[in-house]
Amino acid sequence: MGGLVATVSLPDLATFLVAAVILVGGALGVVLGRNPVHAALSLVATLLAVAVLFVEENAQFLAAVQIIVYTGAIVVLFLFVIMLLGIDRRERALVDQFRGQRFVALGLGALVLAEVLLLGTGHWTTGAHATTGALNRPLSNVAQLGRAIFTTYLLPFEITSALLVVAVVAAVVLARRFDAPHDDERTLEGDPAGDAGDESEVAGR
Amino acid sequence: MTPFAALAPAGLAIPHIDYTALLPELILLGGVLVLIGVSAMTPRRLPTGVYATMTVAIAAAALVASLRLWRDVQNHGAFTTVAHSVDVDGFAVYFLVLVSCILIVAAIIGSGYLRREGIAGCEYYALALISGSGAMLMASANDLIFIFLALEVLSIPLYVMAGFDRRRPTSQEAAIKYFVLGAFSSAVFVYGIALVYGATGSTNLPEIGAFLAHNVITANGVLLAGIALLIVGFSFKVAAVPFHMWTPDVYQGAPTPVTGFMAALAKAGGFAAFLRVFVATFPTLRGDWQPVIWALAALTLVGGAIVALAQRDVKRMLAYSSINHAGFVLIGLQAVTTKGVAASAYYLFAYAFMVLGSFAVVGVVGAKGDRRHDLEAYRGLAARNPVLATVFSVLLLAQAGVPFTTGFFAKFYVIAASVGAHSYALAVVAMASAAIAVFFYLRVVLLMYSTQPADPGDEATTPGPAGGGVATLVRIPVGRLVVQPSIALGLAVSVGVTVVFGVWPQPLIDFTRAATFIFH
Numbered sequence: 001m002g003g004l005v006a007t008v009s010l011p012d013l014a015t016f017l018v019a020a021v022i023l024v025g026g027a028l029g030v031v032l033g034r035n036p037v038h039a040a041l042s043l044v045a046t047l048l049a050v051a052v053l054f055v056e057e058n059a060q061f062l063a064a065v066q067i068i069v070y071t072g073a074i075v076v077l078f079l080f081v082i083m084l085l086g087i088d089r090r091e092r093a094l095v096d097q098f099r100g101q102r103f104v105a106l107g108l109g110a111l112v113l114a115e116v117l118l119l120g121t122g123h124w125t126t127g128a129h130a131t132t133g134a135l136n137r138p139l140s141n142v143a144q145l146g147r148a149i150f151t152t153y154l155l156p157f158e159i160t161s162a163l164l165v166v167a168v169v170a171a172v173v174l175a176r177r178f179d180a181p182h183d184d185e186r187t188l189e190g191d192p193a194g195d196a197g198d199e200s201e202v203a204g205r
Numbered sequence: 206m207t208p209f210a211a212l213a214p215a216g217l218a219i220p221h222i223d224y225t226a227l228l229p230e231l232i233l234l235g236g237v238l239v240l241i242g243v244s245a246m247t248p249r250r251l252p253t254g255v256y257a258t259m260t261v262a263i264a265a266a267a268l269v270a271s272l273r274l275w276r277d278v279q280n281h282g283a284f285t286t287v288a289h290s291v292d293v294d295g296f297a298v299y300f301l302v303l304v305s306c307i308l309i310v311a312a313i314i315g316s317g318y319l320r321r322e323g324i325a326g327c328e329y330y331a332l333a334l335i336s337g338s339g340a341m342l343m344a345s346a347n348d349l350i351f352i353f354l355a356l357e358v359l360s361i362p363l364y365v366m367a368g369f370d371r372r373r374p375t376s377q378e379a380a381i382k383y384f385v386l387g388a389f390s391s392a393v394f395v396y397g398i399a400l401v402y403g404a405t406g407s408t409n410l411p412e413i414g415a416f417l418a419h420n421v422i423t424a425n426g427v428l429l430a431g432i433a434l435l436i437v438g439f440s441f442k443v444a445a446v447p448f449h450m451w452t453p454d455v456y457q458g459a460p461t462p463v464t465g466f467m468a469a470l471a472k473a474g475g476f477a478a479f480l481r482v483f484v485a486t487f488p489t490l491r492g493d494w495q496p497v498i499w500a501l502a503a504l505t506l507v508g509g510a511i512v513a514l515a516q517r518d519v520k521r522m523l524a525y526s527s528i529n530h531a532g533f534v535l536i537g538l539q540a541v542t543t544k545g546v547a548a549s550a551y552y553l554f555a556y557a558f559m560v561l562g563s564f565a566v567v568g569v570v571g572a573k574g575d576r577r578h579d580l581e582a583y584r585g586l587a588a589r590n591p592v593l594a595t596v597f598s599v600l601l602l603a604q605a606g607v608p609f610t611t612g613f614f615a616k617f618y619v620i621a622a623s624v625g626a627h628s629y630a631l632a633v634v635a636m637a638s639a640a641i642a643v644f645f646y647l648r649v650v651l652l653m654y655s656t657q658p659a660d661p662g663d664e665a666t667t668p669g670p671a672g673g674g675v676a677t678l679v680r681i682p683v684g685r686l687v688v689q690p691s692i693a694l695g696l697a698v699s700v701g702v703t704v705v706f707g708v709w710p711q712p713l714i715d716f717t718r719a720a721t722f723i724f725h
């Protein structure tokens with residue numbers, strides 16, 4: 001452990017420590033905050049701290065995406081939901097909904113931690129053929145990603161636009177309000193299916 | 206080095222894009238924008254027939270482009286384009302043609318349904334076209350990430366279409382169920398892609414295949430886990446047992462023409478990518494995954510057929526029958542031979558028309574409100590509408606695999622491919638399941654021709670003055686089933702393809718035989 005710290009420069013270490021404190025503090029705030037809005041804002045702090053750690057690791061693109069997508073879009077969505085559901089409503093968040101939930105969570109968390117530690121010590125996960133590349137040679141990783149998007153993955157990148165069209169059309173379909181119920185709602189409701197006796201229809205509409 | 210020099214696109218090789226190779230997909234996606242544009246520009250809501258006509262025209266244009274591409278591929282050989290992310294080979298173009306045909310028939314059938322239910326149409330067709338382009342891209346995708354995106358482009362419109370009749374709670378339930386489980390399976394699929402990428406260092410299918418052909422991976426746990434997750438993801442999409450749980454509920458709840466479209470399109474797109482990824486990319490590991498596919502196929506065949514026996518609801522019955530059909534297509538995959546791939550491709554072609562037609566009939570019998578799907582609704586159908594009963598009988602018998610239909614050749618070729626690959630046990634399982642399946646198909650046929658009335662009181666209903674433009678409540682007698690002209694046309698096409706290529710099979714068989722992979 002001491003050797004590891006020795007290889008890290010002082011500014012890096014300082015940045016890491018500050019970001020780590022914010023990160024853990026934010027995470028605790030999410031779990032322990034009584035007010036849902038405060039919890040969501042703590043989540044913002046956590047995600048921002050993660051972004052800082054990404055920058056420190058020279059993963060600038062990831063950091064930008066982290067802020068834009070998670071901090072920008074997702075937490076704002078959380079806040080919207082909290083506001084829409086009613087901020088005044090006191091959720092009994094500190095009372096277990098399910099019995100023993102807390103202990104299961106602790107156990108699972110410990111399991112994940114053990115797994116991470118196990119994976120961190122060995123290199124037995126894959127066979128040969130390491131797929132990691134230099135992050136910043138010959139280009140910065142942002143430039144490399146840009147190149148990949150406009151060369152190797154050009155078509156997949158373009159096809160995501162079809163998904164956006166789907167999203168728009170789907171939103172229109174699902175959000176449309178129907179004024180009139182089914183014409184035969186009232187006649188067929190509760191009618192045992194297959195009783196071929198009475199079928200009424202409004203004809204001539 | 207200044208940051209600007211690093212950012213300059215020196216030596217950046219923008220890949221060559223062969224637009225004619227992408228023309229069918231581009232026509233569909235462009236058509237979607239035209240449809241939406243027209244719908245937004247017109248001040249009043251256009252009748253659904255206008256959109257249906259436009260959709261048919263768009264899909265027909267895609268069909269023409271696909272056939273031109275087919276000719277090019279047959280004359281000048283297969284090729285890849287856009288940085289090897291798209292395959293333009295016989296196999297891909299075969300599915301481009303199939304998807305175009307599915308879109309045409311589905312648009313024709315869908316318009317009748319939408320008019321009857323009084324649902325505004327534009328989005329229905331837009332979603333269908335996007336979904337179709339997704340299926341096309343799945344068939345021609347040569348990259349795992351691309352396959353994933355194409356899968357989403359294929360699936361997400363289908364989730365929405367399943368919930369298109371928002372006034373019916375079962376439709377909404379189907380949409381939610383399909384969406385949640387579909388998203389879950391997509392996540393599994395992506396995880397599989399990540400593991401395969403981690404193990405092989407590429408997402409490009411030929412590169413993965415070449416890597417596996419030239420390297421022995423000593424510890425291949427990650428690769429096998431990735432392949433397993435890919436199998437799970439694909440199996441979910443094509444509804445193979447035990448990943449079929451969503452199928453009956455979604456097939457039952459979705460608007461009936463959507464069910465037919467979904468069954469035809471999702472199976473075609475899903476299996477196209479399934480076949481390409483496994484037969485063309487992972488043939489070197491067949492010893493590892495072939496037994497899994499064997500088990501999946503056997504479970505799917507038997508499970509689908511047996512559970513279908515117990516169904517009282519025709520849509521659920523057809524859902525389980527579609528699971529049974531998926532088992533047959535899996536047999537072709539399990540063979541891991543060119544013959545097997547051709548047999549699976551043929552099966553998907555035959556199945557698409559049978560299932561589109563079958564669900565069109567179910568939609569007609571379901572009547573306004575799309576609710577009457579109990580088996581009893583089919584009792585005496587032959588007396589009420591002999592033509593409709595005949596059509597449904599032909600389609601059901603074709604699904605059962607009766608000679609002189611495409612269904613017979615479909616089953617024959619997959620079983621022949623299975624025997625050719627020495628999977629005799631699986632061939633026996635397949636034939637046994639086909640024998641079981643005959644029972645539930647014939648039960649519906651016999652019910653339709655049964656002369657015993659379900660309820661004698663029905664006959665007393667007097668026919669009212671239908672139509673006339675007056676909004677009066679008219680009691681429609683049981684004797685009348687409205688088959689709209691568009692649905693009749695769609696049924697004529699489905700039955701025509703099923704019977705004509707059943708009697709005169711050579712053209713379709715030749716077409717299928719030429720549908721081969723570029724790298725194989």
